[in-house]
Every structure is written in C-alpha cells, then in structure tokens.
Amino acid sequence: MAFDNERIEDYKDIWVFCEQREGKLMSTDIELISEGRKLADERGAKLVGLLLGGNGIADAAQELGGYGADKVYVIEDEKLDVYTTDAYTKAICDMINDKKPEVFLVGASTIGRDLAPRVAARLHTGLCADCTHLDINMDLYTDFLREASTMDIDNMTFDMEDTNLKMTRPAFGGHMMATIICPRFRPCMATVRPGVLKKAEFDEKKAASVVVEKLQVTFAAGDIRTKVLEVVKEARKMVDLIGAEVIVSVGNGISKDPEKGIKLAEELAEALGGGVVGASRAVTDAGWLTADHQVGQTGKTVRPRIYVALGISGAIQHKAGMEDSEIIIAVNTSDDAPIFEVADYGLVGDLYEVVPAMIADLQANIA
Amino acid sequence: MRIYVCVKQVPDTSGKVAVNDNGTLNRASMATIINPDDMNAVEAALQLKDELGCQVTVVTMGPPPAEGMLRELMAMGADDAVLVSGREFGGSDTFATSQIIAGALHNLGIGKDDIVFCGRQAIDGDTAQVGPQIAEKLNLPQVTYAADIKKKGDVLCVKRLLEDGYMTIEVQTPCLITCVKELNEPRYLTVKGVMENYDKDIVVLDYEALKDEELIDVDSIGLKGSPTNIFKSFTPPQKGAGRMLAGSVEDMSNELVTELLKKHIV
Ligand SMILES: Cc1cc2nc3c(=O)[nH]c(=O)nc-3n(C[C@H](O)[C@H](O)[C@H](O)COP(=O)(O)OP(=O)(O)OC[C@H]3O[C@@H](n4cnc5c(N)ncnc54)[C@H](O)[C@@H]3O)c2cc1C
Numbered sequence: 001m002a003f004d005n006e007r008i009e010d011y012k013d014i015w016v017f018c019e020q021r022e023g024k025l026m027s028t029d030i031e032l033i034s035e036g037r038k039l040a041d042e043r044g045a046k047l048v049g050l051l052l053g054g055n056g057i058a059d060a061a062q063e064l065g066g067y068g069a070d071k072v073y074v075i076e077d078e079k080l081d082v083y084t085t086d087a088y089t090k091a092i093c094d095m096i097n098d099k100k101p102e103v104f105l106v107g108a109s110t111i112g113r114d115l116a117p118r119v120a121a122r123l124h125t126g127l128c129a130d131c132t133h134l135d136i137n138m139d140l141y142t143d144f145l146r147e148a149s150t151m152d153i154d155n156m157t158f159d160m161e162d163t164n165l166k167m168t169r170p171a172f173g174g175h176m177m178a179t180i181i182c183p184r185f186r187p188c189m190a191t192v193r194p195g196v197l198k199k200a201e202f203d204e205k206k207a208a209s210v211v212v213e214k215l216q217v218t219f220a221a222g223d224i225r226t227k228v229l230e231v232v233k234e235a236r237k238m239v240d241l242i243g244a245e246v247i248v249s250v251g252n253g254i255s256k257d258p259e260k261g262i263k264l265a266e267e268l269a270e271a272l273g274g275g276v277v278g279a280s281r282a283v284t285d286a287g288w289l290t291a292d293h294q295v296g297q298t299g300k301t302v303r304p305r306i307y308v309a310l311g312i313s314g315a316i317q318h319k320a321g322m323e324d325s326e327i328i329i330a331v332n333t334s335d336d337a338p339i340f341e342v343a344d345y346g347l348v349g350d351l352y353e354v355v356p357a358m359i360a361d362l363q364a365n366i367a
Numbered sequence: 368m369r370i371y372v373c374v375k376q377v378p379d380t381s382g383k384v385a386v387n388d389n390g391t392l393n394r395a396s397m398a399t400i401i402n403p404d405d406m407n408a409v410e411a412a413l414q415l416k417d418e419l420g421c422q423v424t425v426v427t428m429g430p431p432p433a434e435g436m437l438r439e440l441m442a443m444g445a446d447d448a449v450l451v452s453g454r455e456f457g458g459s460d461t462f463a464t465s466q467i468i469a470g471a472l473h474n475l476g477i478g479k480d481d482i483v484f485c486g487r488q489a490i491d492g493d494t495a496q497v498g499p500q501i502a503e504k505l506n507l508p509q510v511t512y513a514a515d516i517k518k519k520g521d522v523l524c525v526k527r528l529l530e531d532g533y534m535t536i537e538v539q540t541p542c543l544i545t546c547v548k549e550l551n552e553p554r555y556l557t558v559k560g561v562m563e564n565y566d567k568d569i570v571v572l573d574y575e576a577l578k579d580e581e582l583i584d585v586d587s588i589g590l591k592g593s594p595t596n597i598f599k600s601f602t603p604p605q606k607g608a609g610r611m612l613a614g615s616v617e618d619m620s621n622e623l624v625t626e627l628l629k630k631h632i633v
Pocket of ligand 1: 251281283297311312313314316318321332349351352490
C-alpha cells in the first residue's frame with residue numbers, strides 16, 4: 001500500500017541486511033555494519049543487523065556486535081536457509097512494516113541486488129544502487145564534497161539541518177558522481193558496493209553485549225514461487241581482489257606472450273610482499289584470466305595499498321575500479337596512456353623488460 | 368505463449384561523455400546503442416521462439432526516436448514492438464519507471480505461459496533495479512543473473528550466477544528473468560528483416576493510454592513522483608599527476624624501488 005507520509009517521524013534506527021551463504025557472513029556485512037555504526041552515531045539512532053538463515057545462524061550475531069551492531073534480529077527458518085527472492089522479501093518487508101527503520105542498507109552482491117529492488121518496490125520507497133559513500137550529517141557531507149568534487153563548496157549554501165541519508169554513487173560509468181536522497185519515503189534504501197567501505201576494528205566487549213532478538217516469519221502456501229534445485233560452488237580458486245593489499249593487474253600489453261606476462265605479474269606481486277593478479281577486461285575477454293580477476297566498472301572495485309597496472313591503457317571503465325588505490329604504479333610502452341594520469345609512479349617501457357628489473361631490485365633490497 | 372523483452376536505448380558511454388554545464392549528461396550529443404545486456408535478453412527470447420514458436424514482443428520506455436531501435440530488434444526477429452512514451456514519464460527513477468513499464472505490460476496482458484525478459488542492468492545507470500521492480504509490481508516471481516534458461520513443461524530451469532558459483536532455480540510461469548552476457552551470443556539483424564520491418568506499425572502507449580491503468584499511480588511517476596531525487600551531481604577531481612620516472616629500464620626500476628623503500632610502502 002502507498003506509504004503514509006504523515007508518519008515519517010515514526011521511522012528510526014539504521015538497519016543492515018547481513019547476507020550469509022552456507023551460514024557464513026559475507027565480508028560486505030562487516031563493511032556495512034562498520035559504516036552503519038558511523039551513520040547511527042551521526043543520527044543518534046540504534047544500529048540493527050538482520051540475520052536470516054537456517055537453524056544455527058544466530059551464532060553469527062556476536063560477530064556483528066563486535067563490529068558495532070547494537071542489536072541483531074535473527075530469523076531461523078529452514079525456508080531461509082538458501083536464498084530465494086520471495087521468502088527473503090516477505091520476511092524483510094514484514095519486519096520493516098512492523099518495526100519501521102529509517103535507513104536500510106544492503107550489500108550490492110548478486111543477491112543484494114536481487115533482493116533490495118524487490119523490497120523497495122513492495123514498500124513503495126526509493127532505492128539507490130551501488131553506493132560508494134554515505135552521509136547523514138551535513139558537516140561531514142560537505143567535508144566529503146570538498147575532497148571528492150571540483151565544486152567550490154565554501155561559496156555554496158546548503159541546508160545544514162538536512163537529516164536525509166545522502167547516498168553517493170558513480171554515474172555514467174564513473175564520469176560523474178551523484179548524491180541521491182529519498183526525502184518523502186521510508187526507509188531510505190541503498191545497496192552498497194562491496195570492498196569500498198572501511199571495516200571497523202573488532203571489539204570483544206561489544207560482541208559480548210550485543211542484544212539478540214529472535215523473530216518468526218509465517219509463510220503461506222504459494223508465497224515462495226521458485227525452487228532452488230542446487231547451489232554449486234565453482235571449483236576454481238576464488239581470487240580475493242577485494243581483500244588484497246597488493247594487486248598487480250595485467251592488460252592487453254601482455255598479448256605478445258600472455259602466459260609469461262601473467263607469470264611476471266605473479267612474481268612481482270610476490271616481490272611486493274604477496275598479492276594477487278588482477279586484469280583489465282581486454283584480458284578477461286580474451287580468456288587469459290577468468291572474469292573474477294577483472295577490475296573496473298563491470299568488474300571489482302578495489303583499493304589496495306599498492307596497485308600496479310602492467311600494459312593497461314587506463315580506460316575510464318578500468319580506472320573506475322582502481323583509482324582509489326593508495327599507491328598506483330603504471331608500466332606502459334606509450335607515454336601518453338591515460339593510466340599515467342592516475343599513477344603515482346609512471347614507467348614508460350616494455351613490461352617484459354621493466355618487470356624483471358623491478359623484481360630483481362625489490363629482491364635485492366628486501367632480503 | 369508470449370515473451371516480452373524490456374529493452375533500453377542508452378548513450379554509448381564507452382567513448383567520450385558529453386556533460387552539460389549543470390552537470391547532467393548531454394544525451395542529445397551522444398551516440399546511442401541498444402543496452403548490451405538487453406541484446407542477450409532479446410536473443411534468449413528469440414531462441415525460445417525458434418524452439419517453441421511463440422510471439423516475441425519488444426517493449427521500451429523512451430523518447431520517440433527509440434522507435435529506430437525497436438525496428439532493429441524486429442529485424443532481428445521480434446514479432447512486434449511497443450513504445451511507452453510520454454513527457455509525463457520523463458525524469459522517472461527506477462521505482463517510477465518500473466511502475467510505468469509494469470502498467471504497460473499489464474495493459475498488454477500477461478498470460479499463464481508468458482515470460483518477461485530484461486537485461487541484467489543498463490550501462491547508463493548500472494542499477495539492475497528495474498527488472499526486479501517490474502516483477503514486484505506485476506506480482507511475478509523473478510530470477511536475476513540468468514546464464515542459462517531451459518523450458519521444461521510449464522516451468523523454466525534457470526542457471527543463476529553468484530559471485531562464487533551458481534544456483535539452479537526452477538520457476539513457474541508467468542515470471543520475469545534478467546539476463547547476463549554469459550547467456551548467449553546475440554544474432555545479427557538480417558537485410559530481409561530490415562526490409563520487412565521498416566514501415567511496420569509500432570504500438571505506442573502514452574500517458575493517456577496508461578493513466579487509468581490500475582498498476583499506475585499517476586502521483587508517483589515522472590520527476591516529481593519519483594521517490595528518489597538527485598541532491599547533487601558533480602565531477603570528481605582528477606587525481607594530481609604523479610611522477611614519470613626517467614632513464615633506462617634499470618634507472619627507472621632503481622628509482623622506483625628506492626622511493627617505495629623511502630616512503631615505507633614496501
Ligand atoms: C560498458 C563497459 C564496461 C567496461 N568495463 C570494464 C571493466 O570493468 N574493466 C576494464 O578493465 N575494462 C572495462 N571496459 C573496457 C574498457 O573500455 C577498455 O576497453 C579496456 O579496459 C582496455 O583494456 P586494456 O587497457 O588492457 O587494453 P588496451 O586498451 O588495448 O591497452 C593496452 C595497453 O598496453 C600497452 N602495451 C602494449 N604492449 C606493451 C608492453 N609490451 N609493455 C607495456 N605496455 C604495453 C599499450 O600501450 C596500451 O596502453 C568496459 C567497456 C564498456 C563499454
């Protein structure tokens with residue numbers, strides 16, 4: 001039913017959907033709880049995690065507490081063991097209608113992006129996809145704009161009392177940024193890009209004091225219209241780009257000898273203290289590395305301590321996924337490759353010559 | 368059995384992007400393409416048509432020039448096309464858009480065996496929200512991220528991608544499926560198809576046609592009715608150019624490693 005605007009003040013608290021697979025929390029859950037803590041403090045509200053799953057899932061609640069959740073609502077039901085759109089949408093919409101959170105955050109995983117739009121449409125509220133930055137407090141938001149935009153913030157006027165959740169995301173493939181608000185409906189909903197928000201420190205004391213409340217959901221016949229026949233984990237080793245401290249990515253510049261190029265990237269990552277190999281889309285499209293290595297707009301957003309781009313031109317879609325890395329090193333034969341615009345250190349040269357030299361120098365110096 | 372495919376014409380963001388002074392996208396000055404994932408949705412529908420002989424209808428919401436795209440899709444093999452277009456629809460966010468498209472599909476009629484296909488997401492917004500929101504408005508079950516679709520009697524068996532693998536999901540019809548590029552290779556349009564379709568009628572559904580549709584609440588469409596609003600849009604600053612190292616391969620490598628050590632980066 002249409003949302004009753006008169007009752008907007010009734011909506012309080014910050015909620016985070018904590019996705020689990022096979023009973024294990026996702027790393028995005030921790031990122032969202034950490035960020036949610038910050039937002040709850042800005043708003044003077046409670047931070048609540050939602051944990052839905054099969055029997056035994058409640059055990060994960062303490063971990064959420066340790067990262068900042070005041071409270072965790074748990075629903076244990078065998079129908080929630082494996083994700084289905086219908087069951088999760090019903091359970092969550094029932095809870096939201098009953099308890100009225102002001103903000104509801106969901107990780108932008110393939111499941112979060114299935115669930116969140118369905119929930120928002122049922123509740124008649126707004127949803128902002130794939131956010132990379134969130135604020136409530138206007139002072140913090142204008143501080144953010146001062147850093148992240150080319151606008152002359154100090155000569156602009158803002159309503160400093162605005163308490164809407166301000167949801168910022170890249171638009172048009174990273175060419176621009178947009179901040180979205182949802183002023184007339186509640187909850188304000190956002191999906192948040194994995195790997196972008198920082199994790200808080202785990203606190204044993206908070207983990208022990210988190211309030212866990214078990215809730216129930218009742219499903220009627222016909223509520224769940226899909227049947228999951230199997231869940232298959234791909235046997236291949238997962239590439240943990242998002243958690244990596246060091247990423248050495250390869251681009252089309254390895255086309256002469258892809259195998260050797262990838263081997264050099266692995267060795268360089270090792271020499272830099274251990275890391276993983278990423279790729280531009282040219283490389284994953286060519287099949288030299290699998291799609292889970294891809295960095296960029298349609299791949300992963302990463303921000304390691306060190307990002308090395310070998311033979312990558314630096315298309316806007318690639319930059320969108322790596323330009324927030326702390327230190328960027330680029331190796332490219334062409335001195336006007338756009339990747340150099342975002343690089344802290346640029347080396348013009350053939351990667352097959354430059355990389356072995358780098359590896360040797362690193363090994364000689366860090367013995 | 369009828370298959371609806373929801374498609375969108377999008378600016379080609381792979382090249383240079385034109386931005387207006389006020390920070391919005393200058394769509395008029397940019398080339399348009401059919402959204403890539405939507406091509407996979409069209410192909411999926413055409414493959415089912417090849418197999419089962421059903422009717423394939425392409426539906427888009429957009430300005431009148433989107434008609435050209437619809438003709439191309441008919442030249443690929445779609446049977447008919449619907450253009451949902453009206454000034455009142457302009458500025459709609461995903462909630463409002465999905466309400467209008469759901470209203471249009473409801474108006475066209477969704478039968479027991481029918482399927483709605485969408486692309487996973489559009490490259491101009493990358494939200495992946497409109498498909499699931501249409502499904503909700505139409506009260507249809509959904510399966511997103513479909514990488515394989517097989518019809519078995521009156522259910523569909525769908526391979527649904529996850530980050531670390533996939534699920535196989537059985538879903539009853541009518542339903543809505545969003546398609547990813549792994550699903551198929553879209554076919555090319557044929558010259559014969561272009562000839563046959565260049566003056567074929569396209570159904571146009573405008574505000575007048577849809578305003579009394581039960582799924583549409585006229586107060587929650589368009590720029591004013593959309594639940595989300597743009598608070599600010601801005602361009603990120605270019606990161607200050609770093610240092611280009613000079614000299615031979617050995618010189619550059621040496622200088623880099625010295626710098627990294629000095630700054631305690633390694
Ligand atoms: C909707 C959309 C989404 C996209 N999403 C992504 C994405 O997520 N991630 C992504 O990466 N791309 C993405 N792309 C593709 C992107 O536009 C580029 O095409 C791609 O990033 C190019 O990859 P590349 O830099 O490896 O290849 P190229 O552009 O071919 O560049 C190769 C570079 O290697 C250099 N080189 C050649 N030989 C050597 C050598 N021996 N040593 C050193 N350097 C050498 C060349 O000078 C050149 O700069 C997307 C495109 C679209 C349209």
